[in-house]
Amino acid sequence: MPEHLPAEFILSPDNSRDPYPVYAGLRAKGPVHRVDFPLGADGFVVLDHEHGRAALADSRLAKSLEHAPRWFREVAEQQDPLRSDNMLFSDPPDHTRLRKAVARAFTARRVEGLRPRIEEITAGLLDAIGGRGAADLVDDFAFPLPIIVISELIGIPADKRETFRTWSSSLIEPPVTPEQIARRAEVVQELNSYFRDLVATRRADPGDDLVSVLVTGELNDREVLSTLGLLLVAGHETTVNLIANGTLALLRHPAQFDLLRRRPELVPNAVEEFLRYDAPVERATYRIATEDMEIAGVPVPKGAFVHVTLGSAGRDPAVNDDSDRLDVTRADITHVSFGHGVHFCLGAPLARLEAQVAFTALLERLPGLRLGCAEEELTWRFSGSIVRSLNHLPVTF
Template sequence: MTDKLPFEFFLSPEFSTDPYAVYAELRAKGPVHAIDFPPGASSFVIIDHEHVRPALNDPRLSKSPANGPDWFREAIAKDNPVLADNMLMSDPPDHTRLRRLVSKAFTPRRIEELRPRVQQITDELIDAFEGDTIELIDAFAFPLPIIVICELLGIPDSDRADFRHWSGALVRPAFDEELARQRDEAGDALRAYFRELIAQRRATPTDDLVGALVTSTELSEQELLSTLALLLIAGHETTVNLIGNGMLALLRNPDQLELLRERPDLLPNAVEEFLRFDAPVERGTFRIALEDMEIAGTQIPKGSFVHVSIGAAGRDPQAFERADALDVTREDNRHVAFGHGIHFCLGAPLARMEAQIAFGSLLTRLPGLALGCEEKELSWRFSGSILRSLTALPVTIQGGPRA
């Protein structure tokens, strides 16, 4: 294990631009590193695939804030209560109960039934492209998943601009008073929105997911609010990143782009490769050691925060041949972009289906697709948080979308 990495490790522009180079240097020194994150706490980050995968499903690593130190529980309750009581932030048996209530909406069969509608939304978004330069995040990568998750939940997609603002504020680390104020306002606004929606559904029942959840007697009011917030945010943020990061990877590797254009049968493989190569979630949400334990020879004291780097695991050369190369033909792709074990992403079937349709349609309908700016002009948002997301992705096309 190396000396403790400073808090600024996750915050530097260099890390945001290319975390994989940083992780490669660290990996040469060991798979587990002490970090000062949160500042002053006992904290560690795991960066190799061999130990990341089991850590994601280790019952000794709790996801519940209740098992954290007093200051952490108080901070969660004060700073982000709208996201504090859902299946992502809980252990069994609460996790089991909360996940079961939502899982019926995300079965592979239910998701497959959505395919024609997702294709329709995709085509309508591409039809609306104008000119030879498109900002792909705003024009496509964001609206596609937010429309889909809004329709699944049963809430108006006309509110998606508000959702984007609230979501961005809630997942962005609040490192100063202004960011903390923005986060608090976003949490209050989202909570008020869902309270009004819940009241509407109770007065007039519907058969959408919100309508189903509000009738449950197994959810407290806070759990209901937190679950709806989680579904909304997780249901679109990660897919935005999957589309944006994956498209950038293709634009940086034109041979892979052309291969995928020529062989659309590779789309399922390609989506898995995008998930491995530049994962939408760079690090898993916090875990807390319930007991003194050892990971890869490193002693982890009880009460320590353990961060699991999904991005680093996806580039581990011990797990993936030519790990730093994009290969849309890659098979047996054991990435952990959706997690592993009981917290495996419930929305994985939906994200995969949306991504396959998105990339297939973009490559079919946009001839001459190319990056519309210098690579040095690209920037990444949410520096310091768990997500890995471009602020914008300008692309050029020739002659507008094909019919």
């Protein structure tokens, strides 16, 4: 029987440490439940794989703000006036045009061509910590690796990377209090101002970076700025969390860790298992029903918000046997951790490549890797259940 969940189901950080028992309990009662989020709107969470995957590809569930209630559109525009000008918050045909422009920079050939540079960055980061015997795997490795990669793709100088990390963290936190709302608006203004100057520079003198690819395409300045903001967050958040969550999973399962050390050829499969087991993006960004519809027999009215919980879908026992068990040899791994349908993550090949390089190097370079604190001391960054990310991951080796 579906439940009516309070907004705290999404807005409370209390479940961040281990949300999976909660998801399992709710899935047992039904795949779809009503939730009071956004505050003051009709909302529904989808928790199983079958209906979650279908919802992600359902054309009746739109991403564009034009389908949202007027009050929500006004709040969203106030927080980020460029929010609806990128492919994540648009629908075809605009989405098709915007995605095509970005896809030019993420072809399979171009991504694979980044492998030597990713290996070089990875080796440099591990060289810096290798003699210390201890490190924070988030601050010293999982964060800098993808932020260096995306920064180099965009053309952001090294001295700006920490600022971009701060901006990115602010953008994924749910702005609920007046202080958070004000800070969000401030960050958006700072970010857009920086990118506006960068776009102007590249329009005058294009190079071979991602900004140059975008400005020499068919996008207007608003669309370029909005797309760059999206790529900043999406271009590193997923990989940071994938590396950190996957490493923690191995530290919690030493037999699996030992197996992976003995059989490094399993790393690509292990990365897929990490994506399933502890999804780096816990909940997909909202969809909005464009008509009255049903999901798993639950009525969803026009204008309602639908939230697909990717982390719960990966633990659905209907598609992954013994789904709460980590198994780096698991066959036929099923997950939607990069989404599904037209909004499938464009950067998925890059995230997979970065993670495969990272875990291969960790296995080779940091023998005896183990957790450097008590598990109960670990804390998770709260983002309104959008991403699942550790604040820090102390390790010794």
